[in-house]
Amino acid sequence: MVVGACEPQVPMASDFIPEYKGVETVLLDGDLVQFNVAMTKALSTQDVADYAECAAARYTLIRGYGFARHVRTNVDQEGGIWRADAVYTISPSLPRGIKTIDAEVTTQNCVEKGIPTV
Template identity: 75%
Template sequence: MKAAWLITIAPFAACEPVPTAERFIPDYRGVETMLLADDLVQFNVSMTNALSARDVENYAECAAAGYTLIRGWGFARHLRTNVDEEAGVWTADAVYTISPALPRGISTIDAEVVSAACAEKGIPTV
């Protein structure tokens, strides 16, 4: 019985496309920033070919780090990130506070260090 099941399924397995390298190369589609207050910023990012929600979260963090440096400040604190995926397009809506000094809290980032790591990984910033 098991062999018959494999014979029935085998023709369908041959019809699935073989993944190409392009499927594993992230396509970063841009960042929108919204200043909510002097030190509170929302980042909306989108990308395709993410392997998980963590990829788009990393993209948002890189955007926050780049923006923080553009403002002439050195640190950010992550407040929240909402991630969604629809038809292969991943989006994230992330909110960070930015500051010239290390803020209180556990989800802080050193913008210079994070921006350098993003550049090494090929993840764009703002």
């Protein structure tokens, strides 16, 4: 007697661990940078946006700056792959606006959460 073929599969812990598929960085103009990220097993659009923010924070540090300001993020999901296209400005001092990030603090938070950076 074969049993189990029709039974629903029990989710495994690995089914809920995000897989980060990489970051593509595009310098648009001087201090304006686009980050294209991809991942699987995201639980929401916020997971993908967080991945893009982590990439932006680390890139900001690599370029020798301390701060970034979020301009926009577009998120899409197709065939199990989540993608985000996010744009940030980077600067040596705290930029004007409400969606600013301290690159060093944000990068550290990403490391603690296990989200890869550039």
